[in-house]
Amino acid sequence: MFDIFPVKGGLSVVEGFYCDGVNVGIREGTQPDVAFIRSDNLCDVSATFTTNKFQAAPIKHYLSHEENFQTNFILINAKNANAMTGKRGIEDIETILSAIPKNLQPHNPLMSSTGVIGYPLPKEKIISAYAQFDFQAKNSDAAAQAIMTTDSFKKELAYKVELSDGSVFHIAAICKGAGMINPAMATMLCFITTDADIPKADMDSLLKQSVDQSFNRISVDGDTSTNDTVMLLANKQSGVYNKEAFSQALNMLTHRLAMMILEDGEGANKVVAFEVKNAASEADAQKAAKALSNSLLVKTALFGEDPNWGRIASTIGASGIDCDEEKLVIKYDDLIVYSKEFPILDSEREAKAFEIMKQKSFKITCDIGLGEASFLNYGCDLSYDYVKINADYRT
Amino acid sequence: MFDIFPVKGGLSVVEGFYCDGVNVGIREGTQPDVAFIRSDNLCDVSATFTTNKFQAAPIKHYLSHEENFQTNFILINAKNANAMTGKRGIEDIETILSAIPKNLQPHNPLMSSTGVIGYPLPKEKIISAYAQFDFQAKNSDAAAQAIMTTDSFKKELAYKVELSDGSVFHIAAICKGAGMINPAMATMLCFITTDADIPKADMDSLLKQSVDQSFNRISVDGDTSTNDTVMLLANKQSGVYNKEAFSQALNMLTHRLAMMILEDGEGANKVVAFEVKNAASEADAQKAAKALSNSLLVKTALFGEDPNWGRIASTIGASGIDCDEEKLVIKYDDLIVYSKEFPILDSEREAKAFEIMKQKSFKITCDIGLGEASFLNYGCDLSYDYVKINADYRT
Numbered sequence: 001m002f003d004i005f006p007v008k009g010g011l012s013v014v015e016g017f018y019c020d021g022v023n024v025g026i027r028e029g030t031q032p033d034v035a036f037i038r039s040d041n042l043c044d045v046s047a048t049f050t051t052n053k054f055q056a057a058p059i060k061h062y063l064s065h066e067e068n069f070q071t072n073f074i075l076i077n078a079k080n081a082n083a084m085t086g087k088r089g090i091e092d093i094e095t096i097l098s099a100i101p102k103n104l105q106p107h108n109p110l111m112s113s114t115g116v117i118g119y120p121l122p123k124e125k126i127i128s129a130y131a132q133f134d135f136q137a138k139n140s141d142a143a144a145q146a147i148m149t150t151d152s153f154k155k156e157l158a159y160k161v162e163l164s165d166g167s168v169f170h171i172a173a174i175c176k177g178a179g180m181i182n183p184a185m186a187t188m189l190c191f192i193t194t195d196a197d198i199p200k201a202d203m204d205s206l207l208k209q210s211v212d213q214s215f216n217r218i219s220v221d222g223d224t225s226t227n228d229t230v231m232l233l234a235n236k237q238s239g240v241y242n243k244e245a246f247s248q249a250l251n252m253l254t255h256r257l258a259m260m261i262l263e264d265g266e267g268a269n270k271v272v273a274f275e276v277k278n279a280a281s282e283a284d285a286q287k288a289a290k291a292l293s294n295s296l297l298v299k300t301a302l303f304g305e306d307p308n309w310g311r312i313a314s315t316i317g318a319s320g321i322d323c324d325e326e327k328l329v330i331k332y333d334d335l336i337v338y339s340k341e342f343p344i345l346d347s348e349r350e351a352k353a354f355e356i357m358k359q360k361s362f363k364i365t366c367d368i369g370l371g372e373a374s375f376l377n378y379g380c381d382l383s384y385d386y387v388k389i390n391a392d393y394r395t
Numbered sequence: 396m397f398d399i400f401p402v403k404g405g406l407s408v409v410e411g412f413y414c415d416g417v418n419v420g421i422r423e424g425t426q427p428d429v430a431f432i433r434s435d436n437l438c439d440v441s442a443t444f445t446t447n448k449f450q451a452a453p454i455k456h457y458l459s460h461e462e463n464f465q466t467n468f469i470l471i472n473a474k475n476a477n478a479m480t481g482k483r484g485i486e487d488i489e490t491i492l493s494a495i496p497k498n499l500q501p502h503n504p505l506m507s508s509t510g511v512i513g514y515p516l517p518k519e520k521i522i523s524a525y526a527q528f529d530f531q532a533k534n535s536d537a538a539a540q541a542i543m544t545t546d547s548f549k550k551e552l553a554y555k556v557e558l559s560d561g562s563v564f565h566i567a568a569i570c571k572g573a574g575m576i577n578p579a580m581a582t583m584l585c586f587i588t589t590d591a592d593i594p595k596a597d598m599d600s601l602l603k604q605s606v607d608q609s610f611n612r613i614s615v616d617g618d619t620s621t622n623d624t625v626m627l628l629a630n631k632q633s634g635v636y637n638k639e640a641f642s643q644a645l646n647m648l649t650h651r652l653a654m655m656i657l658e659d660g661e662g663a664n665k666v667v668a669f670e671v672k673n674a675a676s677e678a679d680a681q682k683a684a685k686a687l688s689n690s691l692l693v694k695t696a697l698f699g700e701d702p703n704w705g706r707i708a709s710t711i712g713a714s715g716i717d718c719d720e721e722k723l724v725i726k727y728d729d730l731i732v733y734s735k736e737f738p739i740l741d742s743e744r745e746a747k748a749f750e751i752m753k754q755k756s757f758k759i760t761c762d763i764g765l766g767e768a769s770f771l772n773y774g775c776d777l778s779y780d781y782v783k784i785n786a787d788y789r790t
Contacts, residue, residue, distance in 0.1 A: 117705025304786030310512025
């Protein structure tokens with residue numbers, strides 16, 4: 001039917017899109033701090049945003065547009081979130097976007113920001129980027145670097161999708177996020193571009209479903225930022241589309257990026273899948289899986305590689321779901337560490353559990369034994385470095 | 396009307412109660428690990444327990460008694476929670492309690508445990524304590540030491556209450572708890588004794604109200620253990636009682652112990668009061684105050700003494716309550732760090748905020764500006780030491 005090939009080059013592989021990143025001195029050093037993404041053709045755009053009530057100014061600015069508006073330009077800056085900045089925050093965006101060179105024919109240009117809350121944007125610095133950008137560049141690497149904050153590596157991905165008739169479209173993304181990541185909400189910044197000839201209705205429905213299965217399934221620290229944005233831009237330039245192929249490529253893209261965010265979780269050393277199965281209800285399964293991903297005692301036990309399943313059980317019991325210690329079964333990968341039949345973790349099985357926990361990634365399964373509902377969520381450990389990164393963040 | 400005097404001696408000041416603590420080798424070294432509290436007279440008993448669904452065996456054992464039962468003996472061990480131990484857990488308690496020396500005439504003896512989940516009690520070691528205990532001792536210090544786990548200091552308190560006619564009763568407690576402390580639930584272990592001639596109905600209502608205002612208002616890490624217990628034992632031996640005086644003394648006792656737990660929060664350096672006021676509803680005020688106490692980003696900013704009020708605002712916005720950034724006012728002690736009128740924290744006010752944050756304890760107030768509901772909750776910072784203590788807990 002179709003083939004999906006991972007390809008190098010990030011955003012640069014998508015037809016008709018251009019991007020670049022430059023340093024204008026918002027951050028020290030030479031790493032880019034402002035990026036643009038633009039398209040020759042006007043793009044349809046879909047987005048999901050943070051559930052935080054205090055949405056940042058760029059999100060309010062986006063939402064002030066008419067439904068189904070099109071755009072051909074996005075400007076992104078790091079190190080300043082433009083959140084809790086009131087009317088001035090919106091005015092600053094308008095000032096900055098009105099200075100985009102006219103020869104680019106900007107149409108409903110958008111802005112996105114990430115960084116510290118509560119300070120006005122450094123307008124002049126950001127505007128100075130226009131003189132530095134190469135607007136004909138396809139410099140995905142620089143754009144991906146520009147949007148990093150506490151990220152320790154840049155996050156970009158691209159896929160080429162080839163249909164059975166040999167026709168081709170592309171989908172690609174850059175992404176940032178390493179902390180302040182919480183499940184069940186939109187999350188971090190992610191900009192996805194495609195040249196597929198996708199209808200706007202499919203963009204909306206497929207993006208929502210894809211984000212629910214990826215970025216909404218991960219937790220680094222249980223906090224939810226004011227700026228979280230996932231945006232999909234489609235310039236239709238390939239003239240090619242297949243819904244199933246697009247959906248599958250989009251899901252691969254968002255799942256892989258979500259795992260990259262977790263791998264880069266602030267101070268994290270491990271990615272752990274928490275599966276809660278056979279819960280009495282979907283809500284219970286989700287509540288327990290997210291409680292496990294967010295428990296400090298579970299996260300520190302992961303860091304310590306301590307097969308202390310009691311903390312898993314205690315977190316299930318405290319999560320407020322229906323549960324029964326006689327029915328509960330806890331597994332690390334395929335090893336049962338607790339069930340009514342094996343209530344004591346003997347030294348042999350404990351040694352096996354320890355081996356499993358030493359891996360960079362593994363799975364903890366809690367079979368509640370009361371129903372048929374399941375939920376899979378991904379988390380990471382909590383290390384000294386998380387504390388260090390977040391105690392020192394602004395300095 | 397009455398006077399309440401703090402007095403030294405912990406549990407030993409209360410008439411007719413005896414206690415001791417000894418080391419039987421459950422923990423290394425010489426620090427006691429098993430304690431008893433007993434009374435000459437039979438005691439009425441009230442208790443509040445964890446909301447964790449997986450209640451430990453000692454809690455199930457307590458709840459298996461008839462309503463309004465009386466007791467004269469409690470045995471407490473540290474280092475093993477006797478939780479997730481199934482029927483064996485209950486049988487072990489019965490075995491251990493049946494070995495109490497008969498000359499003490501044990502009546503409905505009780506047990507309480509704290510420590511690691513999922514291992515059977517070391518029965519023989521615990522039973523060996525009976526030969527070491529001095530059952531005529533009033534050794535509150537040893538009992539308070541015996542129930543410590545990750546606590547860095549022992550927690551005991553006592554008050555003498557003198558009524559206007561010169562009559563006197565006493566109330567005292569020992570307590571443990573330094574991590575796994577979450578608001579809105581019973582919490583940690585606390586044993587309160589009194590010789591006041593208090594009716595059972597008052598014991599139940601005053602204990603519940605007092606726990607709601609103290610132990611249910613603090614958070615160290617947002618986790619809730621399987622063993623949390625607050626127990627009040629009254630042997631009525633003084634023959635003296637005044638409801639208002641007792642209530643006030645009990646509230647002082649539980650509030651002070653709750654603050655001691657926070658001061659001893661695992662790795663904690665500061666106690667911070669989070670007051671959410673003028674919220675649209677009681678539920679909103681409570682939800683936001685508890686979200687602030689539990690946010691990793693807020694807790695690490697407290698550790699870093701970083702006046703980054705954006706994390707406070709972001710947590711309020713993410714908590715799911717009704718809020719409006721134009722109405723929100725955030726204060727550190729009396730200093731406004733955010734309001735619509737002062738959106739930018741200039742360097743002078745930032746320096747003041749930094750001075751406030753350097754204190755061992757201070758208050759963060761969030762005025763939501765949408766209603767009249769308030770909630771006060773207490774939290775602490777999150778440091779490297781929290782991670783260290785909890786990554787290494789079992790070893």
